[in-house]
Amino acid sequence: MGNYHILNEEATSITAEDSWYAIETAELPEPVSIKSLQLSELLHKEERLDVILPLTGVIAPTGLLNELLDIITARASRMGLWADTSVSTEQLDQLLQACKDAERPLLHNLDLIVLYQPSFVDGRSFSQARHLRQQGFEGEIRISGDFGRDQIAYLKRAGVNSFVIPDEKLTDDIVSAFHALPSSYDGSVASQLPMFR
């Protein structure tokens, strides 16, 4: 994987504290997380790790993942999931329902959902983030992929709270992107329209 950084809502780097490992599968795009790990490596680790699994694999596990899911969750300290923009709201709802049902305790404490945006103009991630928030998801929503710095302020307002940014895009002035259009609103409250403020 290339060199990536993770910034929080305030544009502060949280890269050093980041403990998440994405489990490598054939579908895993780069970057979902700054660190990744093969399943076999996970099984050989002494300590428990924070792992990120494919969302579709968890709500409808198939093949190897199905067999290993219990083992993985037993060896993980925290669980996160990643999804790309093709994941439907029904799938997101199934996931959140599964979290509530809590057959697997780790799901009950789902800490992180990484949304992977495959192209700059694919705006589904904005509605996916909003949908997760509407459904009451209070964990971290992280955006990765080909989003642009000029989308960061809008993504924040839609519910995203951390950002995976490649080294070459981490310029000194990126902080301004986090605070673009400070007077505009998040789209969800009528009383925030200028004439009603």
Add this chain to the structure above:
Amino acid sequence: MYKYTHADQAMVDERVEQFRDQTRRFLAGELPEEQYLPLRLQNGLYIQRHAPMLRIAVPYGLIASYQLRKLADITRRYDRGYGHFTTRTNLQLNWPKLEEVPDILAELASVQMHAIQTSGNCIRNTTTDPYAGINANEVEDPRPYCEIIRQWSTFHPEFAFLPRKFKIAVIGTPEDRAATQVHDIGLHVLKNEDGEIGFEVIVGGGLGRTPIIGKTINKFLPRQHLLSYLDAILRVYNLHGRRDNKFKARIKILVESMGAREFTKLVEKEWETFTKDGPLTLTDENFETAKSYFPEFDYENIDELASQTELNKHLEDKAFADWYSRNTVAHKVAGYRGVVMSLKAGLVDGKYVPAGDITEHQLDRLADLADQYSFGEIRGTHQQNLVFADVKQTDLYALWKELTELNLARPNIGTLTDMIVCPGFDLCALANATTYNIAEQIEKHFDDLDYLYDLGDIQLNMSGCMNACAHHHVGDIGILGVDKKGEHWYQISLGGSSKAETRLGNILGRSVATEEVAPTLEKILNVYTDQRHVEGDAPEPFADFVQRVGIKPFKEAVYG
């Protein structure tokens, strides 16, 4: 009209700075072209055939005189001294310089104007009836609702990267002067039996290469739910609309492919589950606030008899009488009229003036005339004309003389030469064929005003490609420019309408060569004048005639 609050002003000022930085980063090679493109589009900036084009937003078509003066000034200083009004009542500048666009936007922000979301795959300028507020039979003035929608959609963080562009129109009368049924969302203000205000919600209309008339998905949406319901529609579209093929990405394709019932179910589920009665719900107090920005003007109490007597005296002047009958409309207040300024001057000194074009001098003078005669406001229309909505009947004659000097009093509103015409191949990078040469040919061929009056109301719409910016599908006569091996040919359709009974026109037959367009129109019009019914001295309108006889007699007359 709506006056910016501190929040609005801060937002547009911040936007100017944001775009200035984006343009700087693009020119410095720091912002990739594929990211700058959607960003510049959302600031109204296209790259056209010869130069950039900047589309300035005119929310629901309403402009104040001080804004007109600024527009005049901008066209003088940053462009070639003219602008072009579009069917979405925006104003396009065809020759700005890319590096000066941020400065133009800063100038606009100084008079509460901008170019935000006039292009790109986002929610565009909301349009309405140009006679809003002056109609006697209006349920309610739709503009306060338009302003609420404008504020909701401006910088909406979730809906800035939709599958495709998104257009909303709102009307408050049974007559439709805003083509609402060929919009992504059309809203009709209604009053139910209990006296409550709400909207009929029509979704999935559109033109372009797949023309479709919108479907009603909610017959009466109580008005407090306006924003939460729009929010649900947009979220369903953003998540489900196709992104793999830009020609199938509009909401009309989604509604058509899943069926209006299934689409409605998704919207209702989203709405009922998440946002209905939530924080997007509007209150009566909110509506009163919105309405307070569109108060009735301080109309004079006019002595109707004296006013009418004075008018009658002037109506003896035939030229004035023609203009009065074609270019003025009724007003709900006695002694007042609405005045339509024709931006279809036709041939001036033998040269065709493109439909919707306006010079800096005309803009400046209209600002003065607006102050003098119409409470300092002017409006744009879907037909690319302008309106003074509140003129005293006794001022009409003086105003007409002023407008005549400005070439803005051509008495052709609603006639064949009141054409909607897109810029076509001369300016637009998308176009397949030229349009202005055809419009000029039509002007030269049909130069007898009495003949045009005899033909009565005919809407002719001409687009230079299938994207249909000039709405050729819904013209009584539609002309579509096509490219055949590098030559421009023109396909004619008949029987379309964007009014209350919206219809798509039927294609007459194979396209005709450039020089054959006007002669072909003449054959079509001869069928009408030869065969129309006449009751008393009222001939059957062209639109009704085409519906009655169908396309066949026209085919026979044109192709034999």
